[in-house]
Amino acid sequence: MEMRKLDKKIKFSGNLKKRFFLLFVAFLTLSGMASAQEWKVSGIVRDAKSGEAMPFVNVGLMRPADTVFVRGAATDLSGHFEITGVKPGTYLLQASFVGYQTHLEQLEVLAQLDKLELTLTPGTLLEEVKIVAERPLYAMDGEKNMYNAKEEKIYVS
Numbered sequence: 001m002e003m004r005k006l007d008k009k010i011k012f013s014g015n016l017k018k019r020f021f022l023l024f025v026a027f028l029t030l031s032g033m034a035s036a037q038e039w040k041v042s043g044i045v046r047d048a049k050s051g052e053a054m055p056f057v058n059v060g061l062m063r064p065a066d067t068v069f070v071r072g073a074a075t076d077l078s079g080h081f082e083i084t085g086v087k088p089g090t091y092l093l094q095a096s097f098v099g100y101q102t103h104l105e106q107l108e109v110l111a112q113l114d115k116l117e118l119t120l121t122p123g124t125l126l127e128e129v130k131i132v133a134e135r136p137l138y139a140m141d142g143e144k145n146m147y148n149a150k151e152e153k154i155y156v157s
Helices: 014-035
Strands: 039-047 058-062 069-074 080-086 089-096 103-109 113-120 138-141 144-147
Touching: 039 103, 058 080, 069 080, 089 113, 103 113
Parallel strands: 039 113
Antiparallel strands: 039 080, 058 069, 058 089, 089 103, 138 144
């Protein structure tokens, strides 16, 4: 028994080659576009008065139509933040920190944004808060009627 080698080449017509080539190029283009649909938004947050970087500031992206939160991050110890996976579009960028006015601006994301510099202005702080409450003279504790002698005002003439 003799084994014969089959050495046949498949021949493609010129039209079929063009179709495969165009299909291949279309596939590469679409897969490249699909992976390029997400960007990174990053930057630093500083105090408006001192210019110092601010750690632990909440930075978020919201939809402008209904202010629904989309993505966000907190600044690190050096005041830097990085929000990844951002799809192209228009967003509201919000930065907030206790004791500071909230920073809000519209942001158009069409490519990677990595040099944003946000400043937060100190807000008005409360100086003193007083909480005033009085206990009632009579109170029910289960089935017992409690009398609070400390709250009774005694008038001496």
